[in-house]
Amino acid sequence: MSVCTKMPYRKKLVAKTSCAAAMLLGALSLGISPSFAQDFPEGNISVTIPTGEGGGADRDARSFAQVWNKYLPRNVEFSYYPGAAGQVGYEFYMRGDASPSNLLFSNIGPEVIMLELQDVPVEIGEDIVYIQKTSTEPMAIWVGANSPFETLEQLIEEAKTRPVTISVSRLPHPATIGMLALGEATGAEFNLIPFGGGNPTAMAAITGEVDASALPLANPITFGEEARVLGIFADENPVPDQTNDAPTVNEVAGTDLPPLTSSRAWAVQADAIAENPELIEILKQTMRQTLEDPEYIEAVRASGVPAEFIDPGNQEEAMQEAAETRELAIQYRDLLTGE
Amino acid sequence: MSEKDRPKKPVGADLILPACAAAYALYYVWSVHEFPLEAQLSGAILAGMLLLLVAIYFVRVALGFLAGRYSLGLGDFVGPPASLIGRGIFFLLMLGTLAVVPWLGFTLTTFAFLSVSFLVLGVRPVSRALAVAGTGALTGWLFFIVLLDTNFPEGPFERLVQAVF
Amino acid sequence: MLYELDTLAGLIGHAFSLWWIMIPAIAVGLVAGAVPGFAAHNTIIILLPLTLALDVEVALVFMVALYCASHLGGGVPAILVNIPGTGGAAATTLDGYPMTKKGQAVRALALCFVASVLGGLISAIVTLFALPVLSQVGYYIHSVELVVVMLFGLALIASIAAKDMLKGLIAGAFGLMLGAMGADHIYATPRGTFGFLELFDGVPLVPALIGLFAISEAFVMLEQKTVVSDSDRPTAPPSWGESSREIFNAFRHWWQITWTAILGLVIGVLPGAGASIASFVAYQQSQFFSKTPELFGTGHPQGVIAPESANNGVTTGTLVPLLAIGVPGGSTAAVMMIVLQFHGVPFGPRLFVEQPELAYGVIAAMAVSYILMIPFMFPMVRYMSRVTVISTVYLAPFIVAFTLVGAFVPRGFLFDMSVAVAFGIIGYVARKTGYHVAAILIGVILGPLIERSFLLAMRISNNDPMVLFSSNIGNLLWVLLVLSLALPPATSWWRRRGERTNEIQKGFGDEPR
Structure with a gap:
C-alpha cells in the first residue's frame, strides 16, 4: 500500500477558487456587498514579519492569510526581517509606503517592549497602529x-x-x-x-x-x-x-502578578489610516470576518495552536494592550537592558 | 645572488588588508564602548587579537624594509597593464549596475551590463556581444522571474511583459 | 526503529513512484545550488506558494529533492570557477579549483558528484535505521560542546594558512571581526554596523560569499584568457568513456566518503550547525587523517571529497530535530515545518505515532532523490567541464551580472548588492596580496555562531569560563581538537628529524673506509 493512501490525517487542499467566486462566497455568506472588497486597490498585499521564517508569527500569518483571501481576494506577499529583537522589521516596514496594502504582522508584547527599550525611531500610535488582534495567549x-x-x-x-x-x-x-x-x-x-x-x-x-x-x-x-x-x-x-x-x-x-500576555496583531502605518480611512475599514472588516470563519478556526487548530487563543480584539483593545505592555517595559527597563 | 643584489619584494599592497582590518577593529571597539559588558566581550577579545596580529605583521614588514628586503611598491596588484583600462571600466560598469538596477530592473540592467562589458573587454563583432548579452538576460529572466517568480527589481521590461500577458 | 526491511523496501518503492516531482525538483535544485544566492532555503521560500498548493507528501518530496540537489550543485562552480554556490561548498574551492587549474576539471567534478550522491545516500540510509539514536544527539551536544565543534572548523584557518601563517591568521581574525558585526545576542544592541540598519542582523552571508569569491574571482580571471592555462586546456570535450571512467574511479574513495558523510550527518543533527561547519570540519579532519596532508590545497582529490560528502551528509541530519523532536534544526527545516503546519500534519514524536510512513517516507525520498541524481552525473561531468575553456571576457561579466542579483535574493535588499561589491573589493585585495579569502569567509561564517554558543554557555554558567571544560563530551572534543592541531606539526617535525638522522647515518656509511 502506498504511503499516500495510508495517511489518516491527509488533508485535501481546499481548491483555490477564482477571485470572483471567492468574493461572491464572502458576499453570500456574510452579507457584504461584493463591491466592498472590490473597492480595495488591486495588487498584492505586502506583509512584513519582523522575525524569521518558520517561526510562530510566520505560522499564524499564513493560517490567517489562507482564509482572509476569501474576503479580500488579493495575493499576500510575506517578507521576513529578523534582527535586533524585531527592530529591523519595524524600521524596514516604516520605510515602505504608508498604504493599506502594506501591513505588519506583529507580536505586540515583545515588540512593544523592544520599541521602548531600544533606540528605535518608531512610535506606537504616532507612526504605527495595531488595527486588529488575531490571537492572545x-x-x-x-x-x-x-x-x-x-x-x-x-x-x-x-x-x-x-x-x-x-x-x-x-x-x-x-x-x-x-x-x-x-x-x-x-x-x-x-x-x-x-x-x-x-x-x-x-x-x-x-x-x-x-x-x-x-x-x-x-x-x-x-x-x-x-x-x-x-x-x-x-x-x-x-x-x-x-x-x-x-x-x-x-x-x-501566592503572588499577585498581572496577567502577562502577548497578542498577534495586524498593524498599519498611522499615515495610511489618516489618508485612507475607508480602505483601512475594509481591512478591519474583512479581518474580523476571517476571525469568525470556522475555516480559520480549523486552520488555527491544524497548525497546533488552540482555537481558544483566537482573539478578535479591535484597534482600541490592541492599542490598550500596547500601552499596558509599555508600562511594564518601563518598570523593568534596568533589568532588561543590563544598564 | 647576494642579499644586496636580490630584487626587493614589493609589499605596499600587502599592507592594505591589515590596515583596513585594524581600522575596522578600532571602529568596532569604539561602537560598543557604552554597551553592557556581554555585548562588548567578544568584540573586544577579537579586536585585541586582530590588532596584535596586525602589529606583529607591521613589525615584520618594518624589519624587512629596514633590512632592504622589502619595498613599498604595489607589485602585481593591478594585474597586466595591457588590460588595465578595460578592467577598470568593467569595475565602473559594475558600480553603475548598482545605481541603475532599481530603475531599469533586472532584465534590462543585465542586458546593458553584459553587452557594454563584452564590448569594453574586446568581444567583437558587436552583433555577437549584443546577441550573447540578450540571450543571457532573457534566459535569466525566464528562469529567475518567470519560472521561480523571484522578487528581482522590476523595470520597464518586466512591467511591459506583465501588462501584455 | 525501522527494522522491517519489507516496510523499508515499500517506502523506497513508493518514493520512486514520485519520480515525476523529484526530477524537476532536482533540476531546479542543481541550478539553484550552483547560483550563489539561491540555494535550497531561498528557493524553497520563493516556491512556497507552489508547495503549499501541493499535497503534503508531494510537497515534502519536492522540497527534500530540491534541497539535496542544491547541495550537489553548490560544488560545481566551486570547482570550475572558484565560486562556491553555497557556504557549504566554500571548502570545495580549496582543492577543487586547483584541480581545474591543473586541467583536471573532469576528475574533480566526478569526485564532487560521486562524493555528494554517495555521501547523501549513505547518510539517508543511516538515518532510516538510526533515527531514534540520532535524535538523541541534541540531548548531549549543547552550547559548550558546540563551541568546540565550531573550533574544529575554525582550525581550518591554520591549515589553509600554512604558506604564511601570520597572513592567514590576520585574514581569519578579520573575518571573525566582520562576523561579530550586528546586534549582540543578549541585548540586541547594534555593533560595528556603520549605522546601517541592513547590517543589524549581522553580515549577510550570501553577499559576503559572493563578494569574496565570485566578484573578486571575476576580476582576477580577467587577467588571463581562460580559467585554465593554455598548456592545461583540453582541446576537445571529454568522451563519454572518459567521463564514466572518472566517475567509476571516484567510487574507490568510498571509505573517505562514508566517514565524512556520517560526520556531516552528525553535525547536521546539531541545532545551529550546518553544511558550512560540516564541510570545514570534514576537510580539516580529512587532512589530519590523510597520509599526504601536505597535498591538501594543491588540488588533492581528498580535499574535494571531504567537504562535498559532508555537506550532503548534512541534508538528512538537519531534518532529524524536526522529525524527531518537532523543532527545526535549520532554516530549510523551518520552512518545511510551515508546510507541515499548513496541512495540519503533526511533527515531532506525534508524527512517528500518527504518520510514521510520512516521517520515514521523507528520509526514504531523500535517499531516492540521490539515486535519481546518478543519471544527471554523466552529462554534467562531460559538458560542465567545458566552462573552463570559455573565454574570460564572456565568463567574468556573466559571473558579476548573475551573482550580484544573487546577492539581492535572500533578503530582497538592494543594499546587499553593495555589500557584495564591498566584499568583492576585500576579496580582490586578499587574493592579490596572499591573504586567503577562504580564511576570511570561515571567520565570517563561524564568528557569529561561535560567539552565540560561547555567550549562551557563559550566561548559563553565570559567566564562569570553566564551563567550557564542564562536560565529558566537551572535554573529549577538546582533547581531540588539541590533538588534531598539535599532531600534524609534531609528526612532521618527527619525520624531518628521522630523515636528517638517516641522511647523517647514510653520509657516514658512504665515507670511504
Missing part, C-alpha cells in the same frame, strides 16, 4: 518531558537554593518580565538565557540544556508530550485540557 513556564521538575513549587524552591536557568526567546519579552517579577516576589533566582527565537528556546528546554523555559503558551502546546507546562502567567488557565490542567503562577506562588 498568556506566557507560560514549562519544562521538557525528561525534566526532574514536576511542579512549579519544585522549580521555585530549587531557585531559592541555586540560580535556575530559564531559556527565553529574548530579553525584551513579556515572558522574561514574568520570570523577573516572579523572582522578585518569591526570592527565587532565575538566570534568564535569551536563545533568540522560539524554536531554539524550546529546544534548550526539551534537550535539558536549561532547567526550564518561559515562552508564550502556544509553544509548549505545539510540542505535545515533549513539554510539561508548570505555570501560566494569567488569572486562569484558558486551555486546561491541553496543559494537563496546569495552575496559574499566582495560585502556586
